[in-house]
Amino acid sequence: MDISTINADKVVDTSGLSCPMPLLKTKKAIKELASGQVLQVIGTDPGSKNDIPEFGNKDGNEFLGMQDTDDGKTNYYIKKG
């Protein structure tokens, strides 16, 4: 699946935030989604590169992938199960 073509239903920007806020905000946002919808998380914390993929596969959700952007941020995509 080419993640650059994903259209997210909801976007959460955690740029500049450090552990644990990115994960906490991701968890809150997933709760607010309906099944099958896709969440995009934008982050700059290096810890998120381990945390979000792992967390994204919990509870039947699916982590679709991540992608670094030119301005030093990372986009993460999670599909709610």
Place this chain on the structure above:
Amino acid sequence: MATTFWSSFREEARKVYIKVFQNSWPIWLASIFLAILALMIFLWDSMWGITGGFRNWGDNFFYMIGLYSERPIEPWMSNMSMSNIGLVLGALAAALLAGQFKLRGSSWYEYFKGLGGGVLMGIGAAIAAGCNIGGFYNAIGMFSMGGYAMMIGLGIGAYIGLRILIWEMMNVPQQFTAAPPSREMPGKAIVNWGKLSPYAGGLILVLILAAFYLYSVQGETVIGGLLFFGTLIGITMQRARLCFARAFREPFMTGDAEMVRAIALSLLIYGMGSAVIKYNWIQPETMGVFHPFWLGSLLGGIIFGIGMLLAGGCGSGSLWRAGEGHIKLIIAVASFSLSNSLGFAFLERIEIRDWLGSGVFMPEVFGWPVALAVFVIIPVAWALWAIWNEKSEKFVIF
């Protein structure tokens, strides 16, 4: 022939470099390294600690501005200060080698949380006579009963701290918490920093070895060695993102048990090693046993726990994240140092130390067999509880 040899050698070296310095290390492996390095410090000098080094920095600051009359030891001659400096430099070197170092700015709101979290951690560590490392990890490893009281305190504090973060997320408007848009212009750098960064990391490691040599020549091998071991701890913690705050927070937040299992494993190895050393009097039995059981450790643990959640890093975690370039954690390290120095001086003055409790060496009270049994049972039970909670999410509050 020669060229193929060199090219395959280069290829192998590149693979090793990527494995060791670019990919993150497994958490369980790093937790074993941590226990071994802590034991090395115990054998080399005395119990490893972090708060004492922070306090030394604070003491020096207040002496410089004229608040304290007594001259503290210089930071470069204080044992715990030097292992802390090693930890920061090790994390910095590891982050540079991995191409992860960057000064990471955030919002004023987050800086304020770093400041407040650091102040709470400093006060908590003054009351408990140690942070998560000196007051909990090492205390349990040294068979000082205060470590268990602080463990409970840290759990309660992490729970309260997480409640505060959740409340903040629900109630504080986004525009206060969010960082201002990054001012970085992509593609306008004069030098290609990404290419240079690994060399800068390597240079730091060479300089650490040079510093060790210089200390050694001056007859201060012990202090130079602490800088060296601190550096190895910094590398280990940064590579695996080893985080005590996470171990106490995650069971309430996502249910993830990985860090609890790792810290429990680390404790078991560390305590077994220290039992062998102490039982045979290679180091004095009661070395590192001074934690105020039980009120001081419990109360200090609660305050410290709240602080580490707000700051997003504990004693060790703040240091290695500061080395990685997080401005919020650099602020937390500074406010931790200052508030710990003041808090410690205040506690000395009002003389409530006896009331907070005193160091209890468990083998002295229960004998070695019971002390060892308690020591094994509690970390194992902690890990089992966390694994059960990972599935059932009974303690997850959000």
